[in-house]
Amino acid sequence: MLSLAQAVLDGVMIGGVYAVISMGLTLVFGVMGIVNFAQAQFLMLGMFVAWFAWRFLGIDPLLGSFLAFGAIFALGWALQATLFRRVLAAPPVAQIFLTVGLIIVLENSALLLFGSEFRSVATPYQTASLRLGELFVNVPYLAAFLLSVVCGGLLWWFLDRSWFGRAMRATAQDPMAARLMGIDAARMHRLAFGLGVGLSAFGGAAILPYLTVYPTVGSQFSVLMFTVVVLGGLGSIAGAVVGGVAVGVIQSVSTLVFPIQLQNLVLFLLFIAVLALRPEGLMGGSR
Amino acid sequence: MSAPILSVSGLSKRFGGLQALHDISFDVARTEILGVIGPNGAGKTTLFNNLAGLHRPDAGTIMLDGVSLVGLKPHRIAGLGLTKTFQNVALFAESSVLDNVLIGGLLRHGVAEARAFALHCLEQVGLAGIAQKQAGELSFPERARVEVARALATQPKILLLDEVMAALNHAEMEALMALIRRLREGGLTVIVIEHHMKAMLALCDRIIAISFGRKLAEGSPAEIARHPEVVAAYLGRAHAV
Amino acid sequence: MSRALVALALLAAALLPLALESEGYAIHVLTLALLFAALGQAWNIVGGLANQMSLGHAAFFGIGAYAATILQIRFGLSPWLGLVVALALGGLAAALISLPTMRLRGHYFALATLACGEVMRVIANTAAPLTGGPAGISVPFGAEGVWMMRFEGGRPIYWLMLGALVVVTVVFEVIRRGALGYRLRAVRENIAAAEAIGVDTARVKLQAAVISGALTAALGVLYAQFNFFFDPDTVFGVASISVRIALMAIIGGIGTAAGPILGALIVIPLEEFANAALSDRAAGLSQLVYGAVLIAMVLVEPRGLMALRFSWTFRPRRASA
Ligand SMILES: Nc1ncnc2c1ncn2[C@@H]1O[C@H](COP(=O)(O)OP(=O)(O)O)[C@@H](O)[C@H]1O
Ligand SMILES: [Mg+2]
Numbered sequence: 001m002l003s004l005a006q007a008v009l010d011g012v013m014i015g016g017v018y019a020v021i022s023m024g025l026t027l028v029f030g031v032m033g034i035v036n037f038a039q040a041q042f043l044m045l046g047m048f049v050a051w052f053a054w055r056f057l058g059i060d061p062l063l064g065s066f067l068a069f070g071a072i073f074a075l076g077w078a079l080q081a082t083l084f085r086r087v088l089a090a091p092p093v094a095q096i097f098l099t100v101g102l103i104i105v106l107e108n109s110a111l112l113l114f115g116s117e118f119r120s121v122a123t124p125y126q127t128a129s130l131r132l133g134e135l136f137v138n139v140p141y142l143a144a145f146l147l148s149v150v151c152g153g154l155l156w157w158f159l160d161r162s163w164f165g166r167a168m169r170a171t172a173q174d175p176m177a178a179r180l181m182g183i184d185a186a187r188m189h190r191l192a193f194g195l196g197v198g199l200s201a202f203g204g205a206a207i208l209p210y211l212t213v214y215p216t217v218g219s220q221f222s223v224l225m226f227t228v229v230v231l232g233g234l235g236s237i238a239g240a241v242v243g244g245v246a247v248g249v250i251q252s253v254s255t256l257v258f259p260i261q262l263q264n265l266v267l268f269l270l271f272i273a274v275l276a277l278r279p280e281g282l283m284g285g286s287r
Numbered sequence: 288m289s290a291p292i293l294s295v296s297g298l299s300k301r302f303g304g305l306q307a308l309h310d311i312s313f314d315v316a317r318t319e320i321l322g323v324i325g326p327n328g329a330g331k332t333t334l335f336n337n338l339a340g341l342h343r344p345d346a347g348t349i350m351l352d353g354v355s356l357v358g359l360k361p362h363r364i365a366g367l368g369l370t371k372t373f374q375n376v377a378l379f380a381e382s383s384v385l386d387n388v389l390i391g392g393l394l395r396h397g398v399a400e401a402r403a404f405a406l407h408c409l410e411q412v413g414l415a416g417i418a419q420k421q422a423g424e425l426s427f428p429e430r431a432r433v434e435v436a437r438a439l440a441t442q443p444k445i446l447l448l449d450e451v452m453a454a455l456n457h458a459e460m461e462a463l464m465a466l467i468r469r470l471r472e473g474g475l476t477v478i479v480i481e482h483h484m485k486a487m488l489a490l491c492d493r494i495i496a497i498s499f500g501r502k503l504a505e506g507s508p509a510e511i512a513r514h515p516e517v518v519a520a521y522l523g524r525a526h527a528v
Numbered sequence: 529m530s531r532a533l534v535a536l537a538l539l540a541a542a543l544l545p546l547a548l549e550s551e552g553y554a555i556h557v558l559t560l561a562l563l564f565a566a567l568g569q570a571w572n573i574v575g576g577l578a579n580q581m582s583l584g585h586a587a588f589f590g591i592g593a594y595a596a597t598i599l600q601i602r603f604g605l606s607p608w609l610g611l612v613v614a615l616a617l618g619g620l621a622a623a624l625i626s627l628p629t630m631r632l633r634g635h636y637f638a639l640a641t642l643a644c645g646e647v648m649r650v651i652a653n654t655a656a657p658l659t660g661g662p663a664g665i666s667v668p669f670g671a672e673g674v675w676m677m678r679f680e681g682g683r684p685i686y687w688l689m690l691g692a693l694v695v696v697t698v699v700f701e702v703i704r705r706g707a708l709g710y711r712l713r714a715v716r717e718n719i720a721a722a723e724a725i726g727v728d729t730a731r732v733k734l735q736a737a738v739i740s741g742a743l744t745a746a747l748g749v750l751y752a753q754f755n756f757f758f759d760p761d762t763v764f765g766v767a768s769i770s771v772r773i774a775l776m777a778i779i780g781g782i783g784t785a786a787g788p789i790l791g792a793l794i795v796i797p798l799e800e801f802a803n804a805a806l807s808d809r810a811a812g813l814s815q816l817v818y819g820a821v822l823i824a825m826v827l828v829e830p831r832g833l834m835a836l837r838f839s840w841t842f843r844p845r846r847a848s849a
Contacts, residue, residue, distance in 0.1 A: 035635040086827050092634035093581055097778055098826045100583075100771050104819030111812035215812075219766075223646055226639055265650045268643045275640045276628030339724055365726035377721035379714055390714045393707050394726035401707075441725050 006135050007252045013138070013145040015248020020148040021203030021221065022228035022240045023155060028196035030235035031172040032088060032189055034095050038102035039200055040218035040225055045106065046072050046201025047213035048114060054121045054208075061121055062143055065205035072201035073194040080193035085186065103218075110215035120212040140209040147206045152241065155199065159237065168192055172235075200225075223264065224251075227271040290353075292317045292476050293338075293369075293445055298347030300330075300337055300500075307333045309500040311347070315445065318471050321478045322491035324511070326520065330500040331480045332374050335447050339371040340364040351445070365394060368444030372434040372451055374480070380423030384414060384433055387422050391440030401440070408436040411466055427454040435463070445476040452481055464490050488512060496520070541690055550681035559682065561796035562689035563751060566696045567769075568776025568788025570743040573700055575774060576783030577709055578736045579716040581634070584641030586769035587625065587648040588618040588741040592748025593763045594652060594659055597667055600676075607677040610749050618745020619738040626737040630730060642766060649764035664759030667752055677753045685754050692750055693789070696743050701785050703739070712736055744773075779825055781832030791832070 025039040049071050050064035059067065083102075087094045128139040159165035171178040171188040179185050204213075211217075228247050232239020247267065254266045291314035300308040307330045315321050323331050336342040338349060340361040349356040356364050370391075379387050388408050392401030409415045412432040417425070422433060431451045438446055448467075452460050464486060467477055481487050487494060488508040496503040496517045504514045511517055548555045567589070574580050595617050596610025605613075629640040652659045659665060672678045679685055703709050711732045714722035723729050752758060762768050777783075780791025798821075802814035825832075 094826050096581055096638050098823055101819045101822035101826060104815055108812035108816035108819060112810055112816060223643060261654045265647060268647045271643045272628060272640055275632060275636060341720060341724065361723035362726045362728045365724060371724055373721060377718045379717035381717055382713055390710050391725045393710060398707050437725055
């Protein structure tokens with residue numbers, strides 16, 4: 001019973017981060033209708049940015065996450081302006097294979113530039129934990145979770161309250177109408193893509209204190225992120241939050257029952273089941 | 288009237304808060320040409336979609352030659368002999384005109400036979416000359432006629448035509464009406480939805496008027512033309528346009 | 529293409545190995561290219577004719593490779609019979625995957641099939657007693673003989689792959705020109721209209737998936753006999769198999785028989801030579817180039833090289849939006 005409560009607690013904290021990294025994916029889909037198969041590779045880049053900031057500038061990854069966001073935001077902006085802009089109206093096959101090509105390019109660029117070794121950071125709070133009654137709160141988990149909550153809150157404020165956010169949502173609903181209202185749709189797309197991949201990079205940096213980074217680390221997160229957004233409904237930000245926490249808890253609890261190698265299998269099967277039964281997401285229509 | 292080929296009773300369909308069809312009942316006699324009229328949004332297309340199995344009715348029965356159609360998949364219903372055209376024209380845009388019609392023919396024939404039969408159907412609608420053109424490149428009136436040819440290729444017992452004349456000019460319309468009459472002579476039963484009242488009065492044996500999902504009136508063209516509610520709900524406005 | 533041209537190309541392809549060193553590198557690369565051409569062609573049935581972008585064909589490929597190899601290890605089963613088993617298992621797996629995923633379209637279908645491939649990878653990695661787990665599995669070394677597909681030199685397996693490519697291509701063409709091909713096209717272009725004129729769309733998709741899955745599994749058996757060793761991450765890999773298979777058709781031209789063959793003949797040798805030339809210099813460079821070429825290809829002409837050829841000759845380019 002106690003271990004179950006502990007697993008749920010861990011799951012919620014990990015899930016908070018999943019929510020943030022998946023928000024990026026869902027945002028890109030919501031605004032542009034593109035499923036970015038390479039989203040997790042931007043998370044990998046974010047982890048590298050944070051790692052180098054820690055290694056050479058002595059910046060803690062939790063602060064470095066803002067740096068990662070900025071750098072990957074700029075990269076995303078540039079990629080939208082050069083590559084993705086051209087496939088917005090193309091058939092899905094072009095969109096799918098553009099992002100698949102991007103996976104290959106990003107992973108191998110990382111391999112060329114940074115080598116294949118596993119890198120991790122050392123922080124003073126690495127092994128710290130707090131007591132909460134009978135339960136333990138892992139400090140790196142907690143820090144990443146709190147950071148994610150802040151980031152999610154900022155994103156919500158941005159989308160809901162700022163002019164840019166509202167313009168972006170208008171673009172998502174009807175690009176033509178948005179254009180007539182004087183909104184620069186192409187600029188909104190660049191902003192959305194930058195923001196989307198930036199968020200995943202941010203989340204990647206936030207989990208660096210308890211994970212290691214290497215060029216293919218993204219593939220671990222790919223199906224996970226897709227499960228999150230499909231659970232919550234592709235394109236729904238609120239859905240990503242619910243889906244993220246749900247996946248975190250399911251993953252964490254399933255390790256109590258199944259051997260660790262099968263942890264992902266549970267996710268995959270859940271993913272296929274959700275797609276098959278409710279492709280619009282469990283919270284469908286709340287886009 | 289001998290046993291009807293199609294018998295619809297108590298048909299209802301709801302879309303969220305909108306009662307698109309409400310308790311619709313009617314029979315269609317063998318080799319009859321039945322007209323369905325009503326203002327835009329009355330539920331005519333929805334009626335066709337329910338008959339063809341594209342929507343599942345909430346209530347009611349649909350019997351085709353004694354076989355219940357409710358709950359059957361559209362392709363089963365087509366196999367039983369009921370085929371509809373699409374008002375918004377749903378051709379296979381990247382295929383040739385011939386291939387569009389050929390696929391209809393595959394319902395009852397092999398490829399070679401279906402091809403020959405497709406050519407025959409295209410001749411009937413006067414489009415044999417453009418059989419090799421890509422469907423997506425056709426003009427709107429041509430597309431509507433390909434729709435008709437494709438439906439004919441399935442060799443239906445009963446054919447449902449949804450506003451196929453809307454885009455046709457006078458001569459084309461006359462030709463299509465002549466075709467419908469000829470097909471009826473050959474044993475086909477037809478239900479037509481059309482806004483063009485003069486054509487409907489000339490073509491149909493009987494007309495059903497629906498409005499807001501309800502059957503307003505049913506009768507011979509002459510009866511419908513002077514039915515006060517129909518005139519008020521529909522004809523008055525249609526004539527004014 | 530005219531019949532004579534096809535016959536001539538086939539004859540040249542059959543005679544080519546006689547001019548090459550039997551144990552040489554060139555014949556190895558060409559054999560691999562033939563395998564991937566055949567895989568791309570099998571994928572083309574689902575991806576090209578039905579336009580369902582499967583990113584999970586590694587599931588069938590790996591099932592074939594593992595099933596035949598395990599049966600050969602345990603019971604000394606001939607790979608020829610392994611082919612039969614693979615056809616059956618691949619078809620069955622395709623049917624099972626098809627049932628929950630066939631309603632999905634575009635991105636959703638790609639995602640779901642991708643996950644199906646990953647499920648198989650995880651299972652193969654976990655079921656170590658049967659599959660050897662992450663350490664991989666080797667085809668048993670036996671005496672030479674046609675019955676156990678154990679040949680001297682590289683020529684026989686080349687001819688075997690060529691034969692496989694011919695078979696798969698013939699299947700593809702028969703489907704494309706036949707009733708199933710027309711129906712698949714109808715499903716691809718307008719599913720509601722297809723149903724309304726009597727096409728059993730669910731059944732048509734299922735048929736295409738089963739044929740494609742069965743052929744892909746059989747090709748997995750040939751791969752095992754060609755490579756002698758494999759592991760779950762290779763044969764069930766997303767990048768190494770699923771995406772690569774689809775790429776052959778996409779680069780060459782989706783939905784055409786020539787597409788995957790053209791794609792494989794360009795991509796596989798390019799990949800191999802780039803690997804050989806660049807891998808000493810820097811790990812990842814050849815893959816990087818490969819990814820960049822893919823991106824360029826998608827941006828220039830998403831319908832593949834075949835379409836590019838046509839667009840130069842008579843079709844006006846669509847303006848990119
Ligand atoms: N699939 C659908 N979902 C929701 N509402 C629909 C659907 N199809 C039709 N409707 C609605 O049902 C009503 C009847 O539509 P329709 O049958 O197309 O009318 P008609 O063909 O008589 O012009 C309209 O209000 C229309 O908006
Ligand atoms: Mg209508």
